[in-house]
Amino acid sequence: MTWADRLLRLDRRIIFLLVAAGTALPLLMPVNLPISVSPRVEAAYQTIDVLPAGSTVLFSLDYEPDISAELQPMTIAIMRHCFRKNLHVIALTLYPAGPGLVEPAIRVAATKEHKVRNKDYAFLGYKSGFQTVMIGMGESIRQQFPVDFYGTPLDSIPVMRGIRNYGEIALLVNLTASSAADYWIQFAVGRYRKPMVLGATAVMATDYYPYLSSRQLLGLIGGMKGAAEYEKRMDLFGDARRGMDAQSLVHVIVAFLVILGTVALFASGQRGPAPRAEKPQE
C-alpha cells in the first residue's frame, strides 16, 4: 500500500482530533491575529453611527441556541453601539426559543453601557407568525405586542411613547439565521421603505450580497468574522474576536487537508474516494 493509499484510508477521527486541537489551542494561547474591517461591516457601522441621538432602532433578533455562537456576540456588539450613541432600542424575536438568548444579550449590553430598561430600551418578547407580525407592525406595534416581555403594557413604557408603527423607527436591524431576513426585506424595506441592516449567519451571508448592491440593505454582517469586525470597529474584545484565532487555524488545517487529500487522490491513481474501512464492531 502506497503512502497515498494509506492517507486516503486515514481514520477520520484523527482529523477530528486535529480540528479539536486547532480550536482549543488558540483559545488557551491567543495570538490575536489582526482583523480587517470589510466594507460591508463598515457600512453597517456607519449606518448606525450617523443616526441622531434619541432615534429609535428596531431589533428583530430571529435566532435560537443552535446559531447563537455567531449571532449572540453580534447582537451584543451592535446593541452596545446603539447605546453608546444614545439611541433608543426596541427588540423583539420571531422565534420561540429566542427570548432565552435575546433577553440576556440585551441585559449584558445595557449593563455595560449603563442603560436602563424601559427608559433606554424595551424588549417586546416573542410573537408567532413572521409575515403577519411584520405587516401588522406597519399598522400598529401595540396591536402585535400589547405588553412587553415582562408583561408591562407598552403605553406604560417611556421608551415606547410616541412609537406607533414603522413611521417612528429610524432603522431596522435584523439578526437572523433564516428566511426572516427575506420577509423583513419584502415588508419593512419594500412596503414601508425602512432602512435595514442585516446580521446573518456565515452560511447565508453570500445570498444577501445582491441586496447590498441594490441598497435594499445598508450593511451586512456575516457570521463570527463579521461580528469580530464589528467588535474591532467598536474597540471591544468580545467572544467573536476571541474566537478568530481558532477560526483562522482551523481554516488552515481544513485547507491543508483538502490539498493533501487531493494530491493523495491523484497520486494513488484512483478515480474516486478510497473504499471506506470496515465499520468497527459495536
Add this chain to the structure above:
Amino acid sequence: MSPVETWIAAFLTLCVFSFLYRDNPFYRFAEHLFVGSAAGYLLAVQYQNVILPNVVLPITTGKPTPQTIVLTLIPLMLGLLMVARVSPRFTGPARWAIAFYVGIYSGIAVPGYMQAQIYAQLSDAVKPFAPGWGAVNSALVLIGLLTVLAYFFFSAPHQGLHGVSARVGIWFLMVAFGASFGYTVMARVSLLISRVQFLLRDWLHLIPMS
C-alpha cells in the same frame, strides 16, 4: 448560569461530541433529551403565545361580545380542520382551511416577493456602470448575470455562442459555490469554537470570562 447548570450543559456537550468517536448510549441519551425538551418547550411557548391570547383569553375574559366569539371561533375551526385531516373522513374539509391559508399567504407574499426580489434586483442589474474602477466590478456582475442565465437556459442546445456563455457561467457559479462553501466551513467552525469556549471558560475556567 449556576454551577449545576454548567455541569449539566458540559456533560451534555461531551455526550454529543462522543458521537465523533462512534455512536453510543451517551450520545443517544443527549439526542433524545434534546428532542423531547425542545418539543415540550415549543408546545408550552406556542400555547402561551398563540392559543392563550388568541383563543382562551378573548372568550374567557370579561363579557365577550358575539363579534369576539365569532372572530375567535372561525380561525379556531380553520386551525382544527387542518389537524383533522389525520382522519380520512375530514380530508375534504381540511382542504378548505389549507385553501384559505394558501390564498391569504399568496396574497401577502406575491406582491412583496415581486417587488423586493424581482423588480428591485432587475432595477439594480440595469443601472449605469459605477465610475472609475467600480466599472470593472459592474462589468463582471453584468457578465456573470448574463452567462449564468445562459447556463440555465435549456430551451436551446448549449452550442456556439450560447455554449461558450454557458461555460463561462459555470465558472461564475463555481466561484459563488466556493465562496458559499468557505462561509459554510466558517459557520460550522464557529459553532465548535462556541462550545469549546464554553467548556474551557465556563466549565473548566481555563480562559478568562468576558
